[in-house]
Amino acid sequence: AQSVAQPEDQVNVAEGNPLTVKCTYSVSGNPYLFWYVQYPNRGLQFLLKYITGDNLVKGSYGFEAEFNKSQTSFHLKKPSALVSDSALYFCAVSPVGAGNMLTFGGGTRLMVKP
Template sequence: AQSVAQPEDQVNVAEGNPLTVKCTYSVSGNPYLFWYVQYPNRGLQFLLKYITGDNLVKGSYGFEAEFNKSQTSFHLKKPSALVSDSALYFCAVRDLGAGNKLTFGGGTRVLVKP
């Protein structure tokens, strides 16, 4: 079965500093990987996805993620964090079995301090 792990419950970073949110995955076959963000009292918003191709994926709001097959990781990055990036971030993997369902990690809360 597919799974993802987000080892950090919370990441604290100062505004303007680089932001990294970690994700590792376990899949059989080629992984389809996703990052979503959730702001308070809101649904999940799509940030980016890796399906194939370039290992560096660029997404919304200046975020990018690096796919590393040897380390089975898909870390989310932003070169310069904003206070408005404070939110809950979820990594997810697509299950290529019945139905294309997404399996989510437990989430990482990001707090960007001014």
């Protein structure tokens, strides 16, 4: 069975600094990987996905993520954080060929301070 680990419950960063939110996964075979963001009292919003090809994926709001197969990681990054980026971030994995089933990590709360 697949699993996703987000080792940090919370990440604190100053506005304007780069941010990284970590994600590692375990899956049989090749993965599809996703990042979602959740603002208070809202559902999850899709940020970006890795399907195949270039290991660096660019998504919404200036976010990007790097797929590293050898380290089974898919860390979310942004070069310059904004206070409005403060939210809950979820990493998710789906094994290739296994249908639409997503397994989510436990989430990481990102706090960007002015």
